[in-house]
Amino acid sequence: MTTPPPPFPDLALMAVSPQAVLLITALVILCLDLLGKKIEKINITLTALTGVVAAYACTQGLSASDEAVFAGMVWRDGWSIYLDQLFLAGTALIVLLSHLYAERQQMDAYGEFTVLMLFATLGMMVVSISADLVTVFIGIELLSICLYVLTGFNKSSLASGEAAVKYFLLGAFSTGFFVYGLAFLFGVCHTTNLGAIGQAAAMEEGTPLLVLGFALVLAGLGFKISLVPFHMWAPDVYQGAPTPVTAWIAAGSKIAGFAALARIFSLPDLSFAPLGELWAEGIWLLSLATMIVGNAGALVQNDIKRLLAYSSVAHGGYLAMAFTARNTVGLEALFFYLAAYLFMTIGAFGIVMLARRNGEECCSLADFSGLAHQHPMLGALMAVFLFSLAGMPFTAGFVGKLWLFGAAIQAEYYVLAVTGILTTLLSFYYYLRVIVYMYMREPESGTVFDPPAASGVIATGMAALGIVVLGVFPNLVWKVLAAHMRGI
Secondary structure, rough: OOOOOOOOOOOOOHHHHHHHHHHHHHHHHHHHHHOOOOOOOHHHHHHHHHHHHHHHHHHHHOOOOOOEEOOEEEEOHHHHHHHHHHHHHHHHHHHHHHHHHHHHHHHHHHHHHHHHHHHHHHHHHHHHEEHHHHHHHHHHHHHHHHHHHOOOOOOOOOOHHHHHHHHHHHHHHHHHHHHHHHHHHHHOOOEEEEHHHHHHHHHOOOOHHHHHHHHHHHHHHHHHHHOOOOOOHHHHHHHHHHHHHHHHHHHHHHHHHHHHHHHHHOOOHHHOOOOHHHHHHHHHHHHHHHHHHHHHHOOOEHHHHHHHHHHHHHHHHHHHHHHEEEEEEEEHHHHHHHHHHHHHHHHHHHHHHHEEOOEEEEHHHHHOOOOOHHHHHHHHHHHEEEEEEEOOOOOHHHHHHHHHHHHHHHOOOOOHHHHHHHHHHHHHHHHHHHHHHHOOOOOOOOOEOOOOOOHHHHHHHHHHHHHHHHHHHHHHHEEEEEEEEHHO
């Protein structure tokens, strides 16, 4: 008697249509770059943007489902649709900034640069739909490898090469922690499916090997989102990498890391089990340390990219605060602030790219002296991004932090909420320093700021618009977010 073959898994290709469109776009650009003798940069940019818009249109046609497809590897729920839309919106802004960077650097390998950017986004989107530890790992590694290469893409810059080596070595080390943790989880739970792991973890009630597995996974992902003490790579990598790559590391990579954390640690069967208390205590300590160290480090920085690097570390602490609530309120706060953080971070680094004086990119805070007088629009846009990062009312940053602090207070983590408020007040000092230089300091004699490029102005303008909409009309955004979170 012959054994019948196992049923063929339900592929449900529509569930991965955004990822498929982005992959096809990257392959088309790669073929054009290989087969064409000389492809204009604008054509590569337009092709990439067309693919991103098409992928975004695919997300609009998706419907949330609580069932996993592709043999339980892919989970196309409202959560993943929302994250995919965030990643694609950020990618559109990054492509515009990359076009500007390639024009200024006279980059011959712009096609390869764009393909790597798209593949990095694809890795992020794989993480967002993951319902299995294997797909989480594949997405994170695809993202990481692309960013390692992009960090060292400027071969003529010693700082870029040094940043790439540091990022790769520490990234490989963190991957070891992550994989070792996955091995423990598989050994204890006998499955790689996230839902099954949540159920098994609830029954195990915190055995030592299970706790060790989750701790190692948290350490591996802590590197990706630069939580203290896994943050030491961030200032050097942010400073040395090409600015559009820095923006995507700071924004996209961090969002993907938090998406992975949410997928693994925010399962109902895990979050409200006895092990959930241990998880909340651990993330409480990491969030507290990250907010303090990130803001303290930013206070003493005179390089704008290092300042924004420590600012990114601090915001990782604010975002981690959402997990202490261990309910949908915390998740809603997390995903709202991820959208705000995306626009704030990409916008701020976009202005760093646009603010060039005498043909050179502004690096120190003093280089921004007089920017608002020569280019009032750039000064105003940078002020919007910095005020939002600081948490000024009527900005997306204010609404997001208010939501996050509320989630911590609801979970009775009062010390964490008070620390968040105090460090937010402290952050006004170093953000306002940049504004003071732009508006209240005179530039050195003979300093002339270059006229801003159209593509960069469009990207930063769209980011500023996103901040205003999220800050002034949060209820409209909350309704959309609540619909995406339904069923979690």
